[in-house]
Amino acid sequence: MSFRATFATARRVLNQLRRDPRTIALMLLVPVVLVFLLEQLFADNRVVFQRIGGPLLGLFPLIAMFLVTSITMLRERVSGTLERLMALPLAKLDILAGYGLAFALVAALQATLVSAVAFGFLGLHTQGPSWAVVLLAIANAILGMALGLFVSAFARTEFQAIQFMPAFILPQILLCGLFTPRSQMAGWMHVLSDLLPFTYAYDALHRATALGTFDGRFALDLTVTVGVTVLALALGASTLRRRSG
Amino acid sequence: MPAAPSIAVDKLRIRRGGCVVLDEISLSVASGRVTGLLGPSGSGKTTLMRAIVGVQIVESGSITVLGEPAGTPPLRWKVGYMTQNPAVYGDLTVRENLHYFARILAAAPENVDEVLEMVNMTAFGDRVVNRLSGGQRARVSLATALIGKPQLLVLDEPTVGLDPVLRRDLWRTFNDLAGQGKTLLVSSHVMDEADHCHDLLLLREGQLVATGTPADVRAKSGRQDLDEAFLALINEEVV
Numbered sequence A: 001m002s003f004r005a006t007f008a009t010a011r012r013v014l015n016q017l018r019r020d021p022r023t024i025a026l027m028l029l030v031p032v033v034l035v036f037l038l039e040q041l042f043a044d045n046r047v048v049f050q051r052i053g054g055p056l057l058g059l060f061p062l063i064a065m066f067l068v069t070s071i072t073m074l075r076e077r078v079s080g081t082l083e084r085l086m087a088l089p090l091a092k093l094d095i096l097a098g099y100g101l102a103f104a105l106v107a108a109l110q111a112t113l114v115s116a117v118a119f120g121f122l123g124l125h126t127q128g129p130s131w132a133v134v135l136l137a138i139a140n141a142i143l144g145m146a147l148g149l150f151v152s153a154f155a156r157t158e159f160q161a162i163q164f165m166p167a168f169i170l171p172q173i174l175l176c177g178l179f180t181p182r183s184q185m186a187g188w189m190h191v192l193s194d195l196l197p198f199t200y201a202y203d204a205l206h207r208a209t210a211l212g213t214f215d216g217r218f219a220l221d222l223t224v225t226v227g228v229t230v231l232a233l234a235l236g237a238s239t240l241r242r243r244s245g
Numbered sequence B: 001m002p003a004a005p006s007i008a009v010d011k012l013r014i015r016r017g018g019c020v021v022l023d024e025i026s027l028s029v030a031s032g033r034v035t036g037l038l039g040p041s042g043s044g045k046t047t048l049m050r051a052i053v054g055v056q057i058v059e060s061g062s063i064t065v066l067g068e069p070a071g072t073p074p075l076r077w078k079v080g081y082m083t084q085n086p087a088v089y090g091d092l093t094v095r096e097n098l099h100y101f102a103r104i105l106a107a108a109p110e111n112v113d114e115v116l117e118m119v120n121m122t123a124f125g126d127r128v129v130n131r132l133s134g135g136q137r138a139r140v141s142l143a144t145a146l147i148g149k150p151q152l153l154v155l156d157e158p159t160v161g162l163d164p165v166l167r168r169d170l171w172r173t174f175n176d177l178a179g180q181g182k183t184l185l186v187s188s189h190v191m192d193e194a195d196h197c198h199d200l201l202l203l204r205e206g207q208l209v210a211t212g213t214p215a216d217v218r219a220k221s222g223r224q225d226l227d228e229a230f231l232a233l234i235n236e237e238v239v
Helices: A003-019 A022-043 A048-078 A079-084 A091-120 A130-154 A157-174 A187-195 A197-213 A214-237 B045-053 B096-106 B110-118 B135-146 B165-178 B191-196 B214-221 B224-235
Strands: B008-015 B017-029 B034-038 B060-065 B079-082 B150-157 B183-188 B199-204 B206-210
Touching: A003 A091, A003 B206, A022 A048, A022 A091, A048 A079, A048 A130, A048 A157, A048 A197, A079 A187, A079 B017, A091 A130, A091 A214, A130 A157, A130 A197, A130 A214, A157 A187, A157 A197, A187 B060, A197 A214, B008 B045, B017 B045, B017 B199, B017 B206, B034 B045, B034 B135, B034 B191, B045 B060, B045 B079, B045 B150, B045 B183, B060 B150, B079 B135, B096 B110, B096 B135, B110 B135, B135 B150, B135 B165, B150 B165, B165 B183, B165 B191, B183 B191, B191 B224, B199 B214, B199 B224, B206 B214, B206 B224, B214 B224
Parallel strands: B034 B183, B034 B199, B079 B150, B150 B183
Antiparallel strands: B008 B017, B008 B060, B199 B206
């Protein structure tokens, strides 16, 4: 692995994004609009907005990065640029770290913007410090990137890659505890929920925003989030093959 | 005195999708020369090139490139590869593409202007690749293969879709590079390009049908016109 190749890749990915201002605008503005809608929706029921608003700030970047990464990586595979890169002095880790660096930057921007709007204009309050939400949002964005990278190996077309969003992400959102507290779930759902990474990502956000408790369970949440990120990156790296048939 | 060959292929056998694409072929590519890899489409040219740059799964046999087994890490610095379909980033400008490849190869930034000149694309440096014509895109792809000033160039149909003047210029460039001691392996399915090469390898259905200089090929087939010579050799029943 080399810093030169990693930074070159990060710079290239950012340049590609820069050439696509519409995507940047969508990535930055859609979460803001959604949080605004949510606030309006629960205008008479502030408790609900306070409960789910904070965690959602951290989940938006995850979803956005999952989508962006799975599509861009699929494009690299299909267009032949990945094969070209594999014939160059570039470690697989350079490619992954380059993507990670570039998208973490975008995620930080996205999380900061939507947090600023939510805390500054929409009256969202959190028990923990607001920067903790931003940091968790970035960690979640990298988790989303890692998952997107991994699933891109199983898509042949961009249509398939898009379908991985509802297939992979929606069930996790349903079961993570955002809609129904996990304690009220049927036994098998609870077990399933225990096995999904979003559950831990959500729980960390919930603790940082609604409870303000940075206890042992919070540490476990973070460990699982980072652990799954590393695992997904490693699995993603194993799908980048120097040689193919 | 002939130098050691840049590429030595020994009994190479490759299977793709259940079919044997290359069947125990052996060949060598001389250093400091332009070797043309010719044959009809589907004859295995791209597969052979992929194997030489080390991105193809090989069933059996060996390939030695610049003294090392094909695909080993040190070779990634020394071998320039141009894929058949332009492998460049369509949403970046020509220069942004070249700078990326230059950075990976730790090549001097000045190389960017130099290779743009070589492929006659200086005027299009700041254009986004997606807005270029097919031929221009192919030249950007060629420029990315040249950027690291590699010792060996493996170019998969670099002249396809180009007009005659550009083609002539590129073949001149290839010969200049060989004059500087570089080795080039260039594939084409257009037989009339064979005369620009020092050596020829003629592939048909995964087997080598003829090798040698253009003069050798003419002598072997008994035809003056290379196009006809190849047709004669390709249609000949291999016993």
